[in-house]
Amino acid sequence: MTRLKMGMVGGGIGSFIGDVHRKAASIDGMIDLVCGAFSSSTEKSLASAEALGIPKERAYGSFEEMILEEAKLPEEERMDFVSIVTPNHMHFPPAKMALEHGFHVICDKPMTLTLDEALELEKIVHSSGKVFALTHNYTGYPMVKQAKAMIAKGDLGDLRKVCAQYLQGWLATSVEKTGQKQAAWRVDPKKSGIGGALGDIGTHAENLVEYITGLQIEELAADLSAFGEGRTLDDDGNILLRFDNGAKGVMTFSQIATGEENNLGVKVYGTKGSIEWYQENPNELTVRWLENTKQIFTPGGNGGYPESSDYVRIPAGHPEGYLEGFATMYRSFAQELLNVKNNQSQSASPDFPTVKDGVRGMKFIYAAVESSNNNASWTKI
Amino acid sequence: MTRLKMGMVGGGIGSFIGDVHRKAASIDGMIDLVCGAFSSSTEKSLASAEALGIPKERAYGSFEEMILEEAKLPEEERMDFVSIVTPNHMHFPPAKMALEHGFHVICDKPMTLTLDEALELEKIVHSSGKVFALTHNYTGYPMVKQAKAMIAKGDLGDLRKVCAQYLQGWLATSVEKTGQKQAAWRVDPKKSGIGGALGDIGTHAENLVEYITGLQIEELAADLSAFGEGRTLDDDGNILLRFDNGAKGVMTFSQIATGEENNLGVKVYGTKGSIEWYQENPNELTVRWLENTKQIFTPGGNGGYPESSDYVRIPAGHPEGYLEGFATMYRSFAQELLNVKNNQSQSASPDFPTVKDGVRGMKFIYAAVESSNNNASWTKI
Amino acid sequence: MTRLKMGMVGGGIGSFIGDVHRKAASIDGMIDLVCGAFSSSTEKSLASAEALGIPKERAYGSFEEMILEEAKLPEEERMDFVSIVTPNHMHFPPAKMALEHGFHVICDKPMTLTLDEALELEKIVHSSGKVFALTHNYTGYPMVKQAKAMIAKGDLGDLRKVCAQYLQGWLATSVEKTGQKQAAWRVDPKKSGIGGALGDIGTHAENLVEYITGLQIEELAADLSAFGEGRTLDDDGNILLRFDNGAKGVMTFSQIATGEENNLGVKVYGTKGSIEWYQENPNELTVRWLENTKQIFTPGGNGGYPESSDYVRIPAGHPEGYLEGFATMYRSFAQELLNVKNNQSQSASPDFPTVKDGVRGMKFIYAAVESSNNNASWTKI
Amino acid sequence: MTRLKMGMVGGGIGSFIGDVHRKAASIDGMIDLVCGAFSSSTEKSLASAEALGIPKERAYGSFEEMILEEAKLPEEERMDFVSIVTPNHMHFPPAKMALEHGFHVICDKPMTLTLDEALELEKIVHSSGKVFALTHNYTGYPMVKQAKAMIAKGDLGDLRKVCAQYLQGWLATSVEKTGQKQAAWRVDPKKSGIGGALGDIGTHAENLVEYITGLQIEELAADLSAFGEGRTLDDDGNILLRFDNGAKGVMTFSQIATGEENNLGVKVYGTKGSIEWYQENPNELTVRWLENTKQIFTPGGNGGYPESSDYVRIPAGHPEGYLEGFATMYRSFAQELLNVKNNQSQSASPDFPTVKDGVRGMKFIYAAVESSNNNASWTKI
Incomplete structure (x- = not known):
């Protein structure tokens, strides 16, 4: 099997x-990491490369440099x-620059700073x-796949009600004033966009629910x-939802929910059954x-659909976690790249979130901010 | 100890x-049950009395008859x-009639059919x-008392966020058309009032949150x-909440949440800590x-406040349930009656929900219906 | 319905x-409590009667007095x-005395102080x-009934393995030296017999497993x-088990398991399936x-057998607890007494533990002590 | 950072x-995988290498060939x-051969086929x-590290009681007769040794408890x-334990515990506190x-010791699983190799299980088999 070569933008040691x-x-x-523009400081980028066992000539001081230099390398050497x-x-x-120079891209969320950027990026892609x-x-967890498959097959009947939550407490105090870098950029509209917790975690909840x-x-x-003193971006939100099939729902998210760690959860109710899942205990689907009697599905356990068990790396009872769910994003992306390398056309419905999901997430952010500015009036996405 | 004598309106055998x-x-x-107008049919009322071991002369065919006849009995014999x-x-x-004839009253919720009745009842009381x-x-559970006490003492700091849910699935299908009596009156506005699930369980969630x-x-x-075919009353609802101290919240309730049994739950987040509690597993308070590290309080367990442990009937680890929480209502009510019998004045803040809570519940129902009729516009309670 | 009249031996206020x-x-x-020898002190017995609303003439200073005096009362008045x-x-x-004077008996466990007494009592009964x-x-919990019914019907196939635990921590320190009455008699062989935790809670585990x-x-x-300083009776034990069908098992119990409240639990494995249940969360049976996929049964919930749901007092999702399980003992006993009053013969397999279970419990205690004295050698029950 | 080069014996694609x-x-x-003797068939080894992206010249047909050939390569190229x-x-x-040819070794458990081999290997190492x-x-999970640290610091006081379980159900039927390779060698004494489930999972429980x-x-x-038809090796066991400090314990393990997936768990009771942990839900330590009130520790969560949180890769609430715990073995091993490469001496108490643990595991197997052959008589390890 050919291994794919990855270049990274950002993510210096310590991030x-x-x-x-x-x-x-x-x-x-x-996948092998072969190069990176790990920091806007060349020195820091080099230090990161060193720590990561990457030759210094492939540690770049900017993404522009990385893209231009890598593009010059022979195909079998340069990043994929x-x-x-x-x-x-x-x-x-x-x-934008990577795509325009012929490189595939995998990107963290939310996709862009603004909705305009998102729409432009969609065209570029x-x-x-x-x-x-x-x-x-979070769509990479096997039990999320199981829930999706059960709903797609009609096991739950017609859907009527959705409850989603994403509760964190790490911004309950003003940690952004203490030099915490993760917090600092997240409360800064110039770096985060118009959504705070909304963009950071609300979009995860939105994506999970629609997925x-x-x-x-x-x-x-x-x-x-x-709630945080001096913050201009939201750190908490409650949202009423109406779906395209007539279902109703509610979403709550927060980064000031004191004591919560990473409590993403979803409940979906249909006419025949319902599902409940929590990210902190990801290997159970209720x-x-x-x-009939309530059931608890587990990854690779009895009764699971192939749509779920195909994503399980280890036998039932051996818990997989956040990194494995994340790895599934990379694995599916890598598989698609290998297909493309083998001259197959791109999948019409690839097994990972795409630019379309990214646009949808940005529209969700914009609709929620507009609604909230209008005192929670109903706003179309 | 003098035992108190109870007369019951409704509640025939099988209810x-x-x-x-x-x-x-x-x-x-x-408390001893001594008489009842268990049914609007005298025959059925008699049968219930017989089954309950109550002498037939104290089985009445109507509440009017019961109140009038009992009032004629000597004080030491008649119902309290x-x-x-x-x-x-x-x-x-x-x-109304019981109060006006000198009897104390304990009543199921929601308090009345209409808000007007509620306001009139408040005056009568x-x-x-x-x-x-x-x-x-539900306010009778020891872990609810513990949560209330922790918040009252300021353990959680200033409150910022509240999430409440009350999820049932027993009306997911049209059981009211199958002769199920419980369902039939609940979907009938003439018997239920203007709220369906809202009045039946939403008011419990509202009361619990405020308590x-x-x-x-x-x-x-x-x-x-x-959602139920042909229903004119709500069987599901999602509500955004704003509290008098600036806290925000969200409430969701449903009787069409397929597979849910009686899933009442509440989460409250303050600046210093937060609590989480579920009625189906009532002996744990997270x-x-x-x-500090997450804690799990249990009734009568280590670290519980007297405001909670005073309500525990059996040692820690011996689960109490729904009936015990309910019994606490009766016990506190009975204690108040004994005080009054002993010529003490009524407590200014009695240890049970009062007519004031009943009025508040009716106002909540009316505000929610008005808001929903106005497409979820903000409405004051 | 005729209500039954109960006389109590022991159980003064505060017990x-x-x-x-x-x-x-x-x-x-x-059932109505009509009389009692609540304490060996006549004064205390009277105070208890007063607090319980029992006329003082039926508060006795000894069980002998109670039995003799009650026997003199007219049948419709005297205790049943x-x-x-x-x-x-x-x-x-x-x-012994109650039975010999024509009264039915319901008794706490373990049945007697010695095995000889147990065998004699069996004859007297x-x-x-x-x-x-x-x-x-503990056999009164609906989920225990469900487990028993599933096994009896063969749902789990042939049984192979049983794990039982009963873990408490209340004797982790020498509370018996602090005036704690509950502890004091339990560590005293003259009052407890030859088993300590073994008799107090081990017998519950034994009974539950066999039930x-x-x-x-x-x-x-x-x-x-x-483990407790100066104790002569066991406060902890681990036992290997072999069953009459070839199944193997293990039991552990303790009253020095620090922090445990009342953690009785059982797992049973058959060739087709297995069950798991814990007393502290009694309304779930895994x-x-x-x-097939793992299931969670609940009292009165979907898929439960009548053998279980017949014992549920309130709809699914309304938790029942320790008192309700205990009440089931009394209800079944009362029903048997009513049958007998109606001149029916006693049930061949009554729906409550009998003197036979009591003898078995005492044999279990004696076998375990003998085995332990012989350095855990295999000992027949 | 220098990356280490790994050669693998066994583990062909599909294992x-x-x-x-x-x-x-x-x-x-x-660590990079650079070569392997993935199968005793050269053809299969080549196919595995191909699938893993390893050059075919470093796919060997036997471990002997691999060790001899790799030893000939220049130091900077050959496996570490x-x-x-x-x-x-x-x-x-x-x-044995790898060590004798100058290669470090990381090996799956139980360490060897026989105790004699284990003792000889200890000398060779x-x-x-x-x-x-x-x-x-399993010692790599952060919550296991937390439990170990709390006990080492004396937080739980003197230890008195230990309960361990390792319950699986995958051998509940005779899967070894269906061509299931994993099952086939595990029930074969020539490949497994004298212990069946005892060696396969009992040793994990033993190691975890002592760790x-x-x-x-x-x-x-x-x-x-x-229990399995025709099996000569144990597939289930129950063991009484006595520890060197006077603590008592019990262990139960099984591979015929129908429906169990990988239910390894441990409870330890001391005079001041106790811990409870389960592998299937590894991110909670009760x-x-x-x-004081019961606490739930989480990886990287509030109140955790550095001895635990140093092993957490991602923020609290992002679950880590089996692979991460396993990865900790490799990371600690790799760190030790890097130290040795940098001419430091080997750690006196390395942060991973060593040959000493392997010998202890084999002694545990031998003691348990001997005891069982003597009808569960007490046997020293």
Whole structure:
């Protein structure tokens, strides 16, 4: 099997999400990190390369340099794709340039700083003919796949009600004033965009809900708040949802939910049954039935669909976690690249979130902010 | 100890809630059921009395008869109070008459059919000088008391966010068309009032939230739905909440949440900590802290406050349930009656829900229906 | 319905188990407490009667007095049965005397102080023709009934493995030296018999295992310990089990398991499926299957057998607890007494633990102590 | 950072544990797989190498060939260490040869086929001066580290009681007769040794208990069973334990526990507190206290010790799983090799299981089999 070569933008040593991407990319043995513009400081980029065992000549001081220099290398040597793990405002520029220079792209979420950028990026992706993936990693969990498959097959009947939550507490105090870098850029509209927690985690909840249900949120009524002193972006929100099939729902998210760690969860109710899943305990899917006894599905366990068990790396009872779910993004992306390398056409419905999901996430952010500015009036997505 | 004598309106043999009230009233050995107008049919009332071991001369064919006849009995023989366990439309008439004839009243919720009735009842209670209790039984659980006490003492800091849910699935299909009596009256506006699930379980969630937090919901934006075919009353709802201290919240309730049994739950987030509690697993209270390790409190367990452990009947680890929480309503009500019998004045803040809570619940129903009729516009309670 | 009249031996105000018996007896409205020898002190017995609303002429200073005096009363007035809630050494004398004077008996466990007493009591019960029940209350939980029914129907196939635990921590320190009465008699062989934790809670585990599985423990190898300073009776034990069908098992119990409250649990594995249940969360029964998805049964919930749901007092999702399980003992006992009153013969397999279970429990205690004294050698029960 | 080069013995494509080792080795970016004797068939070994992206000249037909050929390569090219992932009978030969040819070794458990081999291997490791690690991977979970640290610091006081379980159901039927390779060698004494489930999973439980508690099992009384038709090795066992500090315990393990997936769990009770942990839900550690409220620790969460949080790769609430725990074995082993490469001496107490743990595991197997053959008589380890 040919292994794919990855170049990284951002993610210098010490960053949270860069390290996650690297580990996730490595788990399935399909991808090697070969170069990076790990920092806007050449010195720091070099230090990161050194620590990561990457030759210094492939540690670049900027994404522009990386893209230009790598493009000059012989095909069998140069990077196959770019992984973008910078704050939001630095997603669009490297994505655009990489695509335009013939590199595939995998990018962290939310996709861009603004909706305009998102719409432009969508055009660029299509015109480039390159593969673009967005790491809405929570869709990679086997039990999320199981829920999606059960709903798609009609096991739950017609869907009527959706409850989603994404609760964190790490911004309960003003940590952005203490030099915490992760917090600092997230509360800064110039780097985050118009959504705070909304963009950072609300989009995950939105994506998860639409992924599992196959429905689209048609309109919403959002009440966003900024509890943290001096914050201009939301750090908490409650949203009423109406779906395109007539289902109703509610979403709550927060980064000031004191004591919560990473409590993403979803409940979906249909006429025949319902599902319940939580990211912090990802290897259980609770399914309730109209007439039968409640069931607990597990990855690779009895009764699971192939749509789920195909994503399980280890036997039932051996818990997989966040990194494995994330790795599934990379594995599916890598598989698509290998297909393309083998002169197959791109998949019409690839097995990872795409630029379309990215646009949808940005529209969700914009609709929620507009609704909240209008005192939670109903706003179409 | 003098035992108190209870007369019951409604609750003939076979009824769900009548039996609950009887069991709850009996647990602590303070109350004897001595008479009842168990049914509007004298024959059925007699049969119920027979089954319950009550002499037939004290089985009445109507609440009017019961109140008038009991009032004629010598004081040491006649009932001390009336327990009203009928559908909503039959709360106000017997409550009013009982109070006006000098009997204390304990009544199921929601308090009345209409807000006007509620406001009138409030006046009657005050002018009667009698004790009136409303069985919002979920406030009787020891872990609810613990949560309330922790918040009152400031353990959680300033409250910012509240999430409440009350999810049932028993109306997921049109059971009201199958002769199920419980369902039939609940979907009938003439018997239920203007709220369906809203009145039946939404008011429990509202009461629980205000009880635990000590806050009041100031305004709300409600999206109510009737999913069941032909239903005119809501069987599902999602509500945005704003509290009088600036906290925000969200409430979701449903009786079409397929597979759910009686999933009432609440999460409250403050600046220093947060609590999470579910009625189906009532003997655990999860408390998360800004800086300390997550804790699980149990009734009578280590670290519980007296405000909670005083309500525990059996040692830690011996689970108490729904009936015990309900019994706490009766015990506190009975204690108040004994005080009054001993010529003490009524407590200014009695240890059970009162007519004030009942009025508040009706206002909540009316505000939510008005908001929903206005497409979820913000409406003051 | 005729209500039954109960006389109580022991259980003065302030006692733990006496209060439990009273509440349990009252829940289903079939039994009235009419008299008691609540304490060996006449004064204390009177005070208890007063607090319980029992006329002072029926508060007795000794069980002998109670039995003799009650026997003189007209049949429609005198107690129907005696409830014995004293420490172990005071079970046999009142049980024997009550039976011999024509009263039915319901008695706390373990049945007697010694095995000899147990064997003698068995004879007395049979010759008396009276009903005798032993309150192994944990068999009253609906999910225990469900497990038993599933096994009896063969749902789990042939049973192969049983794991039982009963873990408490309340004797982790020397509370018996602090004036704690509950602890004091339990560590005193003159009052407890030859088993400490073994008799107090080990017998519950033994009874539960045999009740659920329908198997008998054939032999055991026990390693008992007394960790508490100065204790002569065991406060901890681990036991290997061999059953009469060839199944193997293990039991662990302890009263020095620091932090544990009342953690009784059981797992049973058959060739087709298995069950898992814990007393502290009694409304869930986990069932694992050879080929199907794991299920969670709930009282009155979907898929439960009538053998379980017939014991549920309130709809699914309304948790029942320890008192309700205990109440089921009293209700079944009361029903048997009513049958006998109606001149029916005693049930061949009554729906409550009998003197036979009591003898078995005492044999279990004696076998375990003998085994432990022989360094955990295999010992037949 | 220099990356280390790994050669693998066994683990051809399609094997369970070989793939686990590869993924685990790759997660932290310190190790590259460079060669392998993936199968005793050269053809299959080549196919595996191809699929893994390894040049065919480094796919060997036998471990002997691999060791001899790699030894001839220049130091900067040849493998640094051998990872042995074959069935038990093929652990000792490659380990011995690798060590004797100057390669470090990381090996799956149980360490060897026989105790004699284990003792000989211990000598070889010492005389070779090479590093040897044994993948008792469950000690790599952060919550296991937390439990160990709390006990080591005395937080739980003096330990008194230990309960361990390892329950699987995958051998509940005779899958070894269906061509299932994993099952086939495990029930074959020539490949597994004298222990069946005992060696396969019992040793994990033994290792975990001794790792967490810092105690040693001094003697045991084992009742082993072979329920599967025609099996000569145990597939189930129950063991009484006595520890070197006077603590008592019980262990139960099974591969015929129908419906169980990989239910390894441990409870440890001390005079001041106790811990409870389960592998299937590895990111929660329950801690109960003599006097304080029960706590739930999470990886990287509030209140965790550095001894635990240093092993957490991602922020609290992002679950890590089996592969991450396994990866910790490889990371610690790799760090030790890097130290040795930098001319540091080997750590006196390395942060991974060593040959000493391997010997102890084999002694545990031999003691348990001997005890069981003597009808569960006490046997020293």
